[in-house]
Amino acid sequence: MSTRCSIIINPTSGSYSEKVVGRVVATLREGGLDPLVLPTAGPDDAAAFAARICAREPSPLIIAAGGDGTVNGVINGLEPGRATVAFLPLGTSNVLARELGIGSAEEAARRIIRGETRPLTVGLLEGFGVRRRFFLMAGVGFDGLVVEGVRGGEKRRFGAAAYLLSALRTFAAWETKSMAVTAGGERRLCHSVVVCNAARYGGNHLLAPGANLFGPEFGVVCLGGSRRRDYLRLALNVVAGRGARGSGVSLFHAAEVEIGGNKPVQVDGDFVCHGPVRISSLPGFARLVV
Numbered sequence: 001m002s003t004r005c006s007i008i009i010n011p012t013s014g015s016y017s018e019k020v021v022g023r024v025v026a027t028l029r030e031g032g033l034d035p036l037v038l039p040t041a042g043p044d045d046a047a048a049f050a051a052r053i054c055a056r057e058p059s060p061l062i063i064a065a066g067g068d069g070t071v072n073g074v075i076n077g078l079e080p081g082r083a084t085v086a087f088l089p090l091g092t093s094n095v096l097a098r099e100l101g102i103g104s105a106e107e108a109a110r111r112i113i114r115g116e117t118r119p120l121t122v123g124l125l126e127g128f129g130v131r132r133r134f135f136l137m138a139g140v141g142f143d144g145l146v147v148e149g150v151r152g153g154e155k156r157r158f159g160a161a162a163y164l165l166s167a168l169r170t171f172a173a174w175e176t177k178s179m180a181v182t183a184g185g186e187r188r189l190c191h192s193v194v195v196c197n198a199a200r201y202g203g204n205h206l207l208a209p210g211a212n213l214f215g216p217e218f219g220v221v222c223l224g225g226s227r228r229r230d231y232l233r234l235a236l237n238v239v240a241g242r243g244a245r246g247s248g249v250s251l252f253h254a255a256e257v258e259i260g261g262n263k264p265v266q267v268d269g270d271f272v273c274h275g276p277v278r279i280s281s282l283p284g285f286a287r288l289v290v
């Protein structure tokens with residue numbers, strides 16, 4: 001008997017192709033799986049579908065097909081500790097695929113058939129009236145402002161370049177307030193902080209060496225000062241593959257982080273709320289096909 005799996009698929013994701021999906025479904029069938037394809041009709045569907053599957057099946061195999069936003073949706077609908085999740089990269093930046101070294105949707109299908117998994121850690125962000133899980137990162141301060149400032153029309157017209165436009169506007173209307181970041185019993189004053197559950201950021205750029213999806217701790221990148229030139233230097237280091245380094249930059253590891261102030265917060269590339277927020281890691285939240 002073939003093994004049931006559900007493919008939650010976002011047909012609006014950046015590199016979605018009906019043909020590729022058809023090929024992947026055929027490959028999965030040949031590999032002994034029985035895939036049920038569930039296309040999303042809106043932003044909330046991925047989480048709703050994942051929750052419904054978990055209510056029906058004790059240990060489901062759920063494939064998130066789309067970009068990182070689709071994976072985030074699926075993760076936010078899962079029952080902790082029960083599901084196995086896999087990723088079929090059909091998005092724009094597909095950071096998860098880069099973390100796992102998955103080069104194509106076809107390769108992802110082969111890995112799903114092989115069935116090797118590892119326990120996945122996710123982050124839980126809690127603020128006023130907000131509880132949201134993430135698997136890549138939560139950013140507070142500069143990148144929260146950039147994500148909050150992305151205009152819908154620009155994203156549709158320019159894709160990823162809309163973030164650059166928002167970053168330029170953020171640079172022009174610069175704010176210099178700092179916020180308290182408390183982790184591992186230490187309190188630091190920071191201008192921005194990125195809590196990384198994965199090493200890469202915004203594509204294939206190494207930000208937090210040592211952070212990974214499977215360990216219990218986050219890589220926490222803090223920018224202490226508010227000088228624009230420190231941000232530019234950090235960006236150059238990250239683009240050059242040197243990770244978080246430069247004047248005013250610190251990287252430490254922690255499983256719980258408290259962030260004060262009222263700066264904008266983004267998780268996995270979506271604006272969610274303003275601070276203060278508390279972030280904790282949830283090791284073994286699901287099994288991830290690797």
Ligand SMILES: Nc1ncnc2c1ncn2[C@@H]1O[C@H](COP(=O)(O)OP(=O)(O)OP(=O)(O)O)[C@@H](O)[C@H]1O
Binds near residue numbers: 010013014041067093
């Ligand atoms: N049917 C839909 N119609 C409109 N928006 C949707 C639909 N399904 C999902 N979404 C939203 O689309 C957003 C972006 O999708 P996703 O992240 O999968 O693709 P992407 O942005 O191209 O890839 P990446 O995040 O890797 O850059 C998701 O956060 C989700 O909220």
